[in-house]
Amino acid sequence: MDAPVLTDRLILRPPEPADFPAFRAYFMSDRAQFTGGQPDPILAWNRFCVTLGHRIMRGYGVFTVLTRDSQTPIGAAGPFFPEGWPEPEIAWQLWDPRAEGKGYAHEAAQAARAHACATLGWQRPASLIAPDNTRSQALAQRLGCVHESDFAHPHFGILQLWRHPAP
Numbered sequence: 001m002d003a004p005v006l007t008d009r010l011i012l013r014p015p016e017p018a019d020f021p022a023f024r025a026y027f028m029s030d031r032a033q034f035t036g037g038q039p040d041p042i043l044a045w046n047r048f049c050v051t052l053g054h055r056i057m058r059g060y061g062v063f064t065v066l067t068r069d070s071q072t073p074i075g076a077a078g079p080f081f082p083e084g085w086p087e088p089e090i091a092w093q094l095w096d097p098r099a100e101g102k103g104y105a106h107e108a109a110q111a112a113r114a115h116a117c118a119t120l121g122w123q124r125p126a127s128l129i130a131p132d133n134t135r136s137q138a139l140a141q142r143l144g145c146v147h148e149s150d151f152a153h154p155h156f157g158i159l160q161l162w163r164h165p166a167p
Helices: 017-027 041-058 104-120 134-142
Strands: 010-013 063-067 073-080 089-094 126-129 146-153 157-163
Touching: 010 104, 017 041, 017 073, 063 104, 073 104, 089 104, 104 134, 126 134, 126 146, 134 157
Parallel strands: 089 126
Antiparallel strands: 010 063, 063 073, 073 089, 126 157, 146 157
């Protein structure tokens, strides 16, 4: 289940401690405004440890996304089901602003969804997106998702549940 997932341009592999600096830079920036980010290095450390620990608790988790040519971590994508979520989801983040506008998030999310359906047996996964996160909503639409309902999370507030198409 932890084998890397390869696309034409990307490698999705389990997160490693060496990914933390890229995650920390993302989490402490305005780019993470919709994913709980804050300018707090201790909270960034804790959130990254959640990413690592999720694999132990659930047996699966998000992958670090790297470009195949540079092997540089540019984000994360994959199956995610933290405590308090209504159901498992396909999550995605682009950590590196230089990765924007190149189709990497779409490619990574497609690969993550295919992996969750083939390996974990998910039939119609969801993605939870903040109502103001129009970029993630546009990506969800491009992936063929539809806004199905809203979910009130005690920490993150209202999140939109976007349903992926069946594989």
